[in-house]
Amino acid sequence: MQSTSAPGRVRKLGIVGGLGSLAGGDLFYKLVKSRAVLEDQGRYHFLFEQHPFKDVLLPLDRKANMTSRKFYVFQVCKSFEDSGVDAVMLPCFASHTFRDEIQQELNIPVLDMLTALRRHVEHLADPGAVLGIVASDYVRHSGLFERYFGDFKLVYPGSDEQAALMHAMYGLNGVKDGNLQGVPLETVYQACLSLQDQGASIVLPGMTELSLVCGDLQRRGIRVLDINEVYAGFATQEEGGSTRPPFKLGIVGGVGPAATVDFMGKVVANTPADRDQEHLKMVVEQNPQIPDRTANLLYEETDPTMAMYATCKRLESAGAHAIAIPCNTAHAFVERIQTHLRVPIVNMLTETVEAIVQQYGAGKTVGLLATSGTIKSQVYHEAARRAGLHIVTPGVDYQALVMDSIYGERGIKAGFTEGICKDQLLIAAEHLCELGADVLILGCTELPLVLRHSEAFEINGHCVALVDPTTQLAKVCVQLAYRT
Structure with a gap:
């Protein structure tokens, strides 16, 4: 989307694609239809950049190697920096485990998706509430959610539900491949139910692909947050780009x-x-x-x-x-x-x-x-x-x-x-x-x-x-x- 006029300063946002093509496209769509953009369309300029990423099909298991992903993210972010982008959006939870490393090498902010999620949760949940986490094995064991939500009680699916969740999301004919109904959706729903059974009042996404089925889950009574909507709202706020590079x-x-x-x-x-x-x-x-x-x-x-x-x-x-x-x-x-x-x-x-x-x-x-x-x-x-x-x-x-x-x-x-x-x-x-x-x-x-x-x-x-x-x-x- 290219701005043609703007009453104020144009805000230019770069979106790193390719780490989950459908989820990245969903974020772009939710940015374009966000309230801030619809109210002032001339102000926002979005750049979506996606290149072949050779490890995109590798499962995000507990011992996944992040080296190729890090280099890919850095190269796209550097391209955005050279293009005069104001801030970068990184729609990938696994990549947020090394966001600080990328930020140290850039002079534009990489908007923190977990900070966006944390701020949103603070408006919805009381301190000490139980939060359920739907995340990949890698993100689950990285301690990412503990860093941002350590003052809440966090619960995860049991080992069987987690294994089924990973297959439903990343396996053949899974959500990541665009299969948003049937067995994949039912498996994700059952994982969310297991979190509610553990006392979770809200289900937090730790996979950006969850946004693709978030509406269906909400209609079934699951109080799950849509990370792409949350992230889009955060990015279109002035404070969303306040990170100061070293x-x-x-x-x-x-x-x-x-x-x-x-x-x-x-x-x-x-x-x-x-x-x-x-x-x-x-x-x-x-x-x-x-x-x-x-x-x-x-x-x-x-x-x-x-x-x-x-x-x-x-x-x-x-x-x-x-x-x-x-x-x-x-x-x-x-x-x-x-x-x-x-x-x-x-x-x-x-x-x-x-x-x-x-x-x-x-x-x-x-x-x-x-x-x-x-x-x-x-x-x-x-x-x-x-x-x-x-x-x-x-x-x-x-x-x-x-x-x-x-x-x-x-x-x-x-x-x-x-x-x-x-x-x-x-x-x-x-x-x-x-x-x-x-x-x-x-x-x-x-x-x-x-x-x-x-x-x-x-x-x-x-x-x-x-x-x-x-x-x-x-x-x-x-x-x-x-x-x-």
């Missing part, structure tokens, strides 16, 4: 390569995690072919803007919620790129300046050790001016030492962190101290590979604070992830 940090890498690895290490070091799974998701494009930023600013060589923008767009497409660029000089190009992105670039320079004001106070004289391109762009000067800080930079001869320490034959970009490159930096740093600097910004991401962040660094009798923008960027990215 934060993912995008990193423009390769500017330079070693600094990128250093930055990632600082993100890990500044994340308050007790185990692997509590660390941030990061997607990195290590692109050393981005043209040299300093060469462009100083000598009008190749403009890096296009390469930086293309890298940012690929990170955006990969699901990044924010982008970090661990390169000071590259920030001279950030403003012209940001307006063409949907996600924010975390500005390392402004965050560093704000951190200096917070830690050392306004009115300080701050020395800047950076590439000549960064200095020429004045990006640090402008940020400092707004914050009430005074920036001093090395004289011509001392700036030549800084550039050689970075780009020289035995410089940091060539893989050196000791020797002449370090000596050159220390000479330039001492010069800035003599100009009155209280704080030094290590304003090239290569410099912290040689001089580490320090609140009290001694240089020939001068005591100065060394501030590492890469560390500050890492801290801000971690804070952003936790706030999000």
Whole structure:
């Protein structure tokens, strides 16, 4: 169903088909005829995607292997994500046993069918009521219903009724094949009666195929819920798509390569995690072919803007919620790129300046050790001016030492962190101290590979604070992830 007009924002829902063709088709039908859609048909856009799934005929017995099913569901969900879908509907109870695993890899919500069912039951049953469950062997033994309805008493069919139920649903000429009357329906009815005999006031579906015979069972006096109607109602409510995907940090890498690895290490070091799974998701494009930023600013060589923008767009497409660029000089190009992105670039320079004001106070004289391109762009000067800080930079001869320490034959970009490159930096740093600097910004991401962040660094009798923008960027990215 394709929307042609909409008074409000269009809600685009993807439906994973192929896991039970008839049940999936039934869900689509009940979505189209739901009250919310009929009242505002221009608002809803549904995409139903079904591909051959090689294990669809395998019985969902207790030890069923879910690997192929997981991969199939992920591939269809990823296709929906790439199509700009707002949320995914997954009409399959067995697949909801691993829904959380799929959700972790997506940036759009997979609507939780069990949450939909739970909310519906809360309007119908008192706490402590007995609920009967009609489910496959796999779902029954997975603990799925215990996770969502553990505060209710749950009952299941006995072993004989369960075996007959599995055959009626999934066997030859069963409900899944479209045989909705006769022996299959009678077998399902008897299983529901056994649940009522155990005190169940409501029968909950644990098989989406139950929706195909739900009307007949209700007419026979069974108080059984139609999961497709419940799920359709849930999906067309605003709160149905409120799941927030896990934060993912995008990193423009390769500017330079070693600094990128250093930055990632600082993100890990500044994340308050007790185990692997509590660390941030990061997607990195290590692109050393981005043209040299300093060469462009100083000598009008190749403009890096296009390469930086293309890298940012690929990170955006990969699901990044924010982008970090661990390169000071590259920030001279950030403003012209940001307006063409949907996600924010975390500005390392402004965050560093704000951190200096917070830690050392306004009115300080701050020395800047950076590439000549960064200095020429004045990006640090402008940020400092707004914050009430005074920036001093090395004289011509001392700036030549800084550039050689970075780009020289035995410089940091060539893989050196000791020797002449370090000596050159220390000479330039001492010069800035003599100009009155209280704080030094290590304003090239290569410099912290040689001089580490320090609140009290001694240089020939001068005591100065060394501030590492890469560390500050890492801290801000971690804070952003936790706030999000």
